Amino acid sequence: MALKVYNYLSRELERFKPLRPEHVNMYACGPTVYDHAHLGHAKTYVAMDVIVRYLRYLGYNVRYVRNFTDVGHLLDTGEDRISRGARRERVEPMELVETYINSFNDDMDALGVIRPNITPRATCHVPEIIVWVEDLLSQGYAYEVDGNVYFSVEKFPEYGKLSQRQVDEQQAGARVEVREDKRHPADFALWKRAASEHLMRWPSPWGEGYPGWHIECSVMATKYLGTTFDIHGGGLENMFPHNECEIAQAEARNAAPFANYWLLVGSLTVNGVKMSKSLGNFLTIKDALSLYSAEAIRYFILSSHYRGPVDFSRDALQAAQRGVGRLHNTVRKLRYAMKDAASAAGTAVLAQVGGLDEYREDFQAAMDDDFNTPQALAILFELVKEVNRHLDENSRHAMGTLAAMDRIFRDLGGKVLGIVPDNLEEREGGATVAGLVEFLLELRQQARESRDWSRADLIRSRMAELGILIEDGPDDTTWRLA
RNA sequence: GGCGACGUAGCCAAGUGGUAAGGCAAGGGUCUGCAAAACCCCCAUUCGUCGGUUCAAGUCCGACCGUCGCCUCCA
Incomplete structure (x- = not known):
């Protein structure tokens, strides 16, 4: 038997062969930490988690890196997500980031998602990012306009190879207006000049500014995993433009392949529409965990293939809860x-x-x-x-x-x-609870032996009200928490 | 307009050429003081529609219908 994976680069099922026989280097795009995570995040990272777990089960020594984006991810308005969150909560940007990194870690821990080996933050890699931007400029892949540095997609003919898009066939400006200072509508920012009111800013050769969204992943992935590494994962919706840009930057600068295998996870939908912050149709992981067990949520996610979409519904989660209950x-x-x-x-x-x-x-x-x-x-x-x-x-x-x-x-x-x-x-509540329950079961057993069914049933129903389920077997009586 | 995905039982969902996994729900039975749990049986002559290729198609090809994703906000 041999592991085969669907590689989005080739759009084919390929035999998995890591660069080093016993070792797998793997990167996944992490969340932008400006709010609590929702079930959509859970799907992506539970799926990646199972991939990592299975690779380890097969005996690979996996180094798994998943970043936290804490700067540079802009809204349509051009405002930085972190900045907006900081204003909303009246805290420093890095206070906001700290809060939601902790929140995210709590959620992932609760879901049984094993922590990555390294969780780098974009703001901790600004010096490296600046070096990359300088390199791309000197190599002719990028150009500077008034403190903004853009990657020139025309200089990298392979741009579009992951998402299989022809840049010129796209409808430029379909969603966001094209900036006039770009040479080509598809050019993307490596470094952005900070406007005077912009909170997060670093000195650079091009003046005060901050990194673009895509560059951080190229820089951090290769810093910890090497110029070329085995697996790049993440959510399917980031394939274009984010993942495409990562490839362009890294392969242009390093003149070497970036990631060998691209494994992308399908989206979670609600009534067929993607769960997302912007649509407001989301359920936070914390809320979901108050309704369903972690195992039920994982079971729900794993009951469809990771590449496909999963439609969230109460019925589906409840079916998962029952199913996993039978397994337990x-x-x-x-x-x-x-x-x-x-x-x-x-x-x-x-x-x-x-x-x-x-x-x-x-x-x-x-x-x-x-x-x-x-x-x-x-x-x-x-x-x-x-x-x-x-x-x-x-x-x-x-x-x-x-x-x-x-x-x-x-x-x-x-x-x-x-x-x-x-x-x-x-999980049954510790020794004290166990002792009490055993004592009650003893009393109930005495009642049963004297055929005092009403007393036996009373004990059972009162215990059920307390969340303790009693089941009489042929030889003995067992109990568990509901 | 471009690129792509999907449409399998009441619900969820595997299955890419050889005659429909699994889970949830419903129904019948066994066990049990009753209940619960568990087990057994049952649950799609059929895979959006219509054509085509083939000895053989849910699986390949074409058209159509429907739903969704991406096209510089998202995991």
């Missing part, structure tokens, strides 16, 4: 059986010996096929059914079989997909 129930039962020495000392083994390996192989085959998580989930659910059947049909299990099944859930559901927590059974 099975894992919980499995681990419960492992703790039960009497049951685990038995000899029952899974009917098809070696069948467990097949699940792992099928899962890998799905993930090897351009990270086909819906297919991988389907296989995980087939295993859920198999394990449930095994647990149902046998009261005394072979510890080795239980451990092998648990290992698969930990590896595939936990390490790779991040939807099966390692500590599922420890």
